[in-house]
Amino acid sequence: MAIEKSTWTTKAGLAQMLKGGVIMDVIDVEQAKIAEDAGAVAVMALERVPADIRKQGGVARMSDPELIVRIKESVTIPVMAKARIGHFVEAQVLEALGIDYIDESEVLTPADNEFHIDKHRYKIPFVNGCKNLGEALRRITEGAAMLRTKGEAGTGDVAVAVFHARTVLGEIRRLQSMSEDELYSAAKNLQAPYELVKQVAQAGRLPVVNFAAGGIATPADAALMMQIGVDGVFVGSGIFKSGNPSVRAKAIVQATTHYQDAHIIAEVSKNLGEAMVGINISSLPQDQLLAGRGW
Amino acid sequence: MIVGILALQGAFREHEEMLTRMGVPCLQVRLPRDLAKVDRLIIPGGESTTIGKLLVMYDLIEPIRQRVLAGMPIWGTCAGAILLSSKIIDGKADQPSLHLMDIDSRRNAFGSQLDSFEADVNVAGLDAPFHTVFIRAPILENPQGACHTIATLPDGRVVAALQGHMLATSFHPELTLDDRIHRLFLSL
Numbered sequence: 001m002a003i004e005k006s007t008w009t010t011k012a013g014l015a016q017m018l019k020g021g022v023i024m025d026v027i028d029v030e031q032a033k034i035a036e037d038a039g040a041v042a043v044m045a046l047e048r049v050p051a052d053i054r055k056q057g058g059v060a061r062m063s064d065p066e067l068i069v070r071i072k073e074s075v076t077i078p079v080m081a082k083a084r085i086g087h088f089v090e091a092q093v094l095e096a097l098g099i100d101y102i103d104e105s106e107v108l109t110p111a112d113n114e115f116h117i118d119k120h121r122y123k124i125p126f127v128n129g130c131k132n133l134g135e136a137l138r139r140i141t142e143g144a145a146m147l148r149t150k151g152e153a154g155t156g157d158v159a160v161a162v163f164h165a166r167t168v169l170g171e172i173r174r175l176q177s178m179s180e181d182e183l184y185s186a187a188k189n190l191q192a193p194y195e196l197v198k199q200v201a202q203a204g205r206l207p208v209v210n211f212a213a214g215g216i217a218t219p220a221d222a223a224l225m226m227q228i229g230v231d232g233v234f235v236g237s238g239i240f241k242s243g244n245p246s247v248r249a250k251a252i253v254q255a256t257t258h259y260q261d262a263h264i265i266a267e268v269s270k271n272l273g274e275a276m277v278g279i280n281i282s283s284l285p286q287d288q289l290l291a292g293r294g295w
Numbered sequence: 296m297i298v299g300i301l302a303l304q305g306a307f308r309e310h311e312e313m314l315t316r317m318g319v320p321c322l323q324v325r326l327p328r329d330l331a332k333v334d335r336l337i338i339p340g341g342e343s344t345t346i347g348k349l350l351v352m353y354d355l356i357e358p359i360r361q362r363v364l365a366g367m368p369i370w371g372t373c374a375g376a377i378l379l380s381s382k383i384i385d386g387k388a389d390q391p392s393l394h395l396m397d398i399d400s401r402r403n404a405f406g407s408q409l410d411s412f413e414a415d416v417n418v419a420g421l422d423a424p425f426h427t428v429f430i431r432a433p434i435l436e437n438p439q440g441a442c443h444t445i446a447t448l449p450d451g452r453v454v455a456a457l458q459g460h461m462l463a464t465s466f467h468p469e470l471t472l473d474d475r476i477h478r479l480f481l482s483l
Contacts, residue, residue, distance in 0.1 A: 003412045003413075003414045004413045005409070005410065005411065006411070006412075007413050009413060009428050009470060010408075010412065010428060010429075010430055011408075013428055013430045013467065013470050014408055014430050016306045016309060016340075017305055017306055017340045017373070017374070018305075018341075018342070019304070019305060019306065019307075019308065020302070020305060021304045021341070021342060021345055036344060036387065038348075039348040039349065040345070041304060041341070041342040041345050042342070072407075076344060076385070076386060076387050076402060076403065077342055077344060077345075078342075078431065095409070098407045098409055099407065100408035100431070124408065124409060125408065253345070253348075253349070254349070257302075257303050257349055
């Protein structure tokens with residue numbers, strides 16, 4: 001009997017198993033355990049959450065492998081970690097650590113201003129960010145097995161996440177109304193392969209799981225993204241920069257499952273303590289915006 | 296006959312799409328009141344810790360147990376199989392389970408995502424091998440009493456078991472286009 005490891009089905013399949021769930025940023029073993037206890041479907045192991053990367057500035061890189069391994073050993077749920085855009089050696093290192101998913105992330109300082117990682121070369125699956133359908137399909141072409149629409153990480157302001165999720169989903173709906181010859185032109189405009197564009201037009205959705213990320217800070221934010229039409233949510237600074245991380249994390253997990261039930265969302269939103277203070281995105285200078293990174 | 300699919304988290308849409316292709320009516324189950332409307336229940340793949348936690352929070356454990364003990368057929372795939380087992384090995388301490396089948400489950404038994412795999416496996420009662428997909432999968436161990444193995448890997452590790460009207464598979468038939476295991480479940 002032939003056993004085939006690390007196939008496309010197993011890579012995209014793990015993301016399918018994460019659907020309807022919350023993936024939480026954690027910076028140490030204690031936070032990882034709180035996240036797992038709260039019902040996170042996976043944790044993102046990193047040294048600094050985006051809010052701190054913003055505050056401290058400087059170059060943001062892959063986290064210390066020792067930290068990632070310690071977090072991996074402390075939980076039973078999947079562990080993800082971030083590599084810089086285009087930094088294929090950071091990706092090799094993360095694969096060698098035997099974690100479950102790599103996020104090629106604009107939250108870290110990009111290592112390559114032209115090329116993303118050729119993700120087909122890896123056994124480990126990748127998740128990538130996207131602002132629009134063209135970017136989503138280019139990442140899939142490079143081998144991404146999961147996507148997340150980009151928000152403005154570390155702000156606690158959900159507006160950019162909403163905008164990019166609506167953009168991607170709206171573009172998919174427009175493709176569905178196009179004739180075959182219009183799809184050729186659409187593929188050209190999207191800068192994406194025609195076959196993939198045609199597949200999305202026929203299915204009415206992306207061929208991989210798509211989460212929302214960046215700026216999600218409350219249960220209602222998570223349910224908002226789910227109702228807009230994403231498959232699950234990443235919460236970064238929103239949990240561990242809030243007054244009561246454990247309670248808030250549980251509430252966001254419940255709101256993501258019961259995203260269509262306003263009574264449940266109301267119930268879980270009570271007495272959560274202080275939300276992360278946040279930064280209004282419109283007050284940020286252009287050079288401090290992260291979501292625009294990626295090509 | 297309406298098939299309920301536990302939709303707390305995980306690959307419930309994939310089961311729904313398979314059943315819809317087969318022309319079988321189905322319903323997503325999130326709360327105890329949904330359970331009253333279904334005649335069978337599938338617990339999909341996902342994260343067993345997350346699904347277990349939500350089962351407890353929304354008081355679903357006892358209602359599901361009572362329905363199954365009264366004869367409602369149930370099937371767990373991957374995380375669902377873990378939740379049906381009587382003992383969870385290598386899980387999180389105090390991880391909730393339905394404790395319905397007389398078999399143990401061992402979580403992440405093959406390792407991390409890098410050890411996820413596809414393989415053709417013989418399943419008792421099926422005419423030809425089934426192409427299986429294992430994702431951070433559990434294995435089943437130590438079946439007792441009326442619980443019996445219906446599929447193993449070549450090394451003997453148990454990956455599917457049947458106990459009367461209860462079915463557990465550590466792989467994901469819902470990620471394939473092969474509906475034979477879904478038909479097997481509908482025949483219980």
